[in-house]
Amino acid sequence: MIKITFPDASVREYEKGITGLEIAESISRRLAQDALAVSVNGETWDLTRPIENDSDVNILKWEDEQGKHAYWHSSAHLMAEALQMLYPGIKFGIGPAIENGFYYDVDPGEGVVIKEADFPLIEKKMMELIAAKEDIKRKNVTKDDALKMFSEKDENYKVELINELEDGTITTYTQGVFTDLCRGPHVPNTSYIRAVKILSSAGAYWRGDEKRPQLTRLYGITFPKKKMLDEYLVLLEEAKKRDHRKVGKELQLFTFSQTVGSGLPLWLPKGTQLRLKLEDFLKKIQLEFDYQQVMTPHIGHKQLYVKSGHYAKYGEDSFKPIKTPEEGEEFLLRPMNCPHHCEIYKAFPHSYKDLPLRLAEFGTVYRYEQSGELHGLTRVRGFTQDDAHIFCTPDQVKGEFLKVVDIIFIIFKALNFENFEAQISLRDPNDRDKYIGSDENWEKAERAIIEACEEKGLKTKIELGEAAFYGPKLDFMVKDALGRRWQLGTIQVDYNLPERFELEYTGADNQKHRPVMIHRAPFGSMERFVALLIEHTAGKFPLWLAPTQAVVLPVSEKFNDYAYNIVKELKKFDIRAEVDDRNEKVGRKIRDNELKRIPYLLIVGEKEAENEEVSVRKQGGEDKGIVKLHTFAENILHEQKEMMNAGRG
Numbered sequence: 001m002i003k004i005t006f007p008d009a010s011v012r013e014y015e016k017g018i019t020g021l022e023i024a025e026s027i028s029r030r031l032a033q034d035a036l037a038v039s040v041n042g043e044t045w046d047l048t049r050p051i052e053n054d055s056d057v058n059i060l061k062w063e064d065e066q067g068k069h070a071y072w073h074s075s076a077h078l079m080a081e082a083l084q085m086l087y088p089g090i091k092f093g094i095g096p097a098i099e100n101g102f103y104y105d106v107d108p109g110e111g112v113v114i115k116e117a118d119f120p121l122i123e124k125k126m127m128e129l130i131a132a133k134e135d136i137k138r139k140n141v142t143k144d145d146a147l148k149m150f151s152e153k154d155e156n157y158k159v160e161l162i163n164e165l166e167d168g169t170i171t172t173y174t175q176g177v178f179t180d181l182c183r184g185p186h187v188p189n190t191s192y193i194r195a196v197k198i199l200s201s202a203g204a205y206w207r208g209d210e211k212r213p214q215l216t217r218l219y220g221i222t223f224p225k226k227k228m229l230d231e232y233l234v235l236l237e238e239a240k241k242r243d244h245r246k247v248g249k250e251l252q253l254f255t256f257s258q259t260v261g262s263g264l265p266l267w268l269p270k271g272t273q274l275r276l277k278l279e280d281f282l283k284k285i286q287l288e289f290d291y292q293q294v295m296t297p298h299i300g301h302k303q304l305y306v307k308s309g310h311y312a313k314y315g316e317d318s319f320k321p322i323k324t325p326e327e328g329e330e331f332l333l334r335p336m337n338c339p340h341h342c343e344i345y346k347a348f349p350h351s352y353k354d355l356p357l358r359l360a361e362f363g364t365v366y367r368y369e370q371s372g373e374l375h376g377l378t379r380v381r382g383f384t385q386d387d388a389h390i391f392c393t394p395d396q397v398k399g400e401f402l403k404v405v406d407i408i409f410i411i412f413k414a415l416n417f418e419n420f421e422a423q424i425s426l427r428d429p430n431d432r433d434k435y436i437g438s439d440e441n442w443e444k445a446e447r448a449i450i451e452a453c454e455e456k457g458l459k460t461k462i463e464l465g466e467a468a469f470y471g472p473k474l475d476f477m478v479k480d481a482l483g484r485r486w487q488l489g490t491i492q493v494d495y496n497l498p499e500r501f502e503l504e505y506t507g508a509d510n511q512k513h514r515p516v517m518i519h520r521a522p523f524g525s526m527e528r529f530v531a532l533l534i535e536h537t538a539g540k541f542p543l544w545l546a547p548t549q550a551v552v553l554p555v556s557e558k559f560n561d562y563a564y565n566i567v568k569e570l571k572k573f574d575i576r577a578e579v580d581d582r583n584e585k586v587g588r589k590i591r592d593n594e595l596k597r598i599p600y601l602l603i604v605g606e607k608e609a610e611n612e613e614v615s616v617r618k619q620g621g622e623d624k625g626i627v628k629l630h631t632f633a634e635n636i637l638h639e640q641k642e643m644m645n646a647g648r649g
Helices: 020-027 029-034 065-086 116-131 143-152 156-163 226-242 244-250 269-288 302-308 310-317 338-346 394-414 439-456 526-537 557-572 586-595 606-611 629-644
Strands: 002-005 011-014 037-040 043-045 055-060 101-107 137-140 171-175 178-181 195-205 214-223 299-301 330-333 357-366 382-392 420-426 460-464 473-479 485-494 516-521 550-554 577-579 600-604 613-618 622-628
Touching: 011 020, 020 029, 020 037, 020 055, 037 065, 043 065, 055 065, 065 101, 065 116, 065 171, 065 178, 065 195, 065 214, 116 195, 143 156, 143 178, 156 178, 195 226, 214 226, 226 244, 226 526, 244 526, 269 357, 269 382, 269 394, 269 526, 299 302, 302 310, 302 330, 302 338, 338 357, 338 382, 338 516, 382 394, 382 526, 394 439, 394 473, 394 485, 394 516, 420 439, 439 473, 439 485, 485 526, 550 557, 550 586, 557 577, 557 600, 557 606, 557 629, 586 600, 600 606, 606 613, 606 622, 613 629, 622 629
Parallel strands: 002 055, 420 460, 550 577, 550 600
Antiparallel strands: 002 011, 037 043, 037 055, 101 214, 137 171, 171 178, 195 214, 299 330, 357 382, 382 516, 420 473, 473 485, 485 516, 600 613, 613 622
């Protein structure tokens, strides 16, 4: 007999070799029906895999991330099986589960193109395989057997992957006539998958290398119920309407030019206005928290980044070094701002009395993202980080960390981001070669973050292996209006760069000590943050942030002069307004400006002009009545002040 311990700490005894599915059945029929996978001692297993020893067990369902992952991973295999039947000779790359659904990279063969028109046929075949209720079977195989199996099938992509694996770690999964190289886990059979949709296709270079073959990446999603799929498809349609690329173009916020270069956004006047407002907002908060603004060059000597470790980490993803007329001299477009700030710190001696020293910069950095990875503002080649680095003593770390959390909360409140979670990213304990610095420093840094979060009462989840190469971090994952997760604000504790740059301060003991460095970026990058903001609000920005806060609509040309005087007057209050003086009926003007997501529409005619008043209409059609112009201005100022100060206790 073996002892099985459940999440509630209860313990049951079972026969050795019992499976997760059998355990679920012993608890309740409903649990067995809902079960998708099982967690055994923290590792996700197939429901049908025998458990041979005393173990901590948790039955995973759709609500569990790992359960959903097993479901969508199995769905990727289901799609691959359908493709194998429909496209003889097709070759397979990788097919992982992703945050929403799954994809599979495939090589359909010379001259074969999988088109959108083919998606219904693929879906039909998948449904046939679901109806067949094919068992999904796991098998341990030797490296030699795996190489033989996939070589005979001419699966060169799989052979390449197998060659990189250690013997004794290789497993395959088989369903029907389809066998795939895979770690798993998977659901027990194909009937677990109920509702199917192929979403899109795209080109993807094999292993992300532009020099390798381009494959076809097919995206899909599945659900246990058709109703869930229908709801998701409605959500997708809403997401298309909110796509920041579409809305950004409609609102004339930014553009791209192939002549300038891919992945290099051009900010238009209204987008620049919005971005500057965000920057000014954060600058004001930073002043309150005693930050000092600095400015540094967009390039740096290559050796600067070799010294920091960034060249080893980002060298492959960086633009090639810039050679100068000086023999052997090379510069890089900076991939990070941190080394520059280290050198600022190093320029003068420091005492413990000078610390913490908080340096902030809206610094633009450059990384060569592959063309297939570029996506609007969310994935670009030049982006501006709302970067700051805090140099402090070890006993100041926790306090400084908590202050940064306070800043992030102020921002989230002002922008109405109420749905977020915090993620502590630690080292991968099984692959420490990926990281720089001593074990001692890493342990100190990880402990400081965990303790600070506990003290703040911040609900967190821990992710192993997601730390930066130089230190652990706390990331804030924001959910937008459609429930999608975006990684935004980040705080990182770093004991390593101060070592590399030999940073020092004189302590109270008159001895030299190393400062601790905290990296922080509440927005993450201005580009990505604006993209999120657009999609979260559908372009209906908070009043204080809207590029145009009010538009004046004269009912006829006779009142154009009064309309322009209103704009002139509102400027004195720092209220951003414009006039729609088109020779159109006022109803048409209202409809058109509603589509521009402008917060307030001010309608003016004879009565308003005589009394220095405006007829106020709020975005969405709410009539606010007729008020004096100065009253309107004061109301606007009060409203935006309340919004901007919402996060201050």
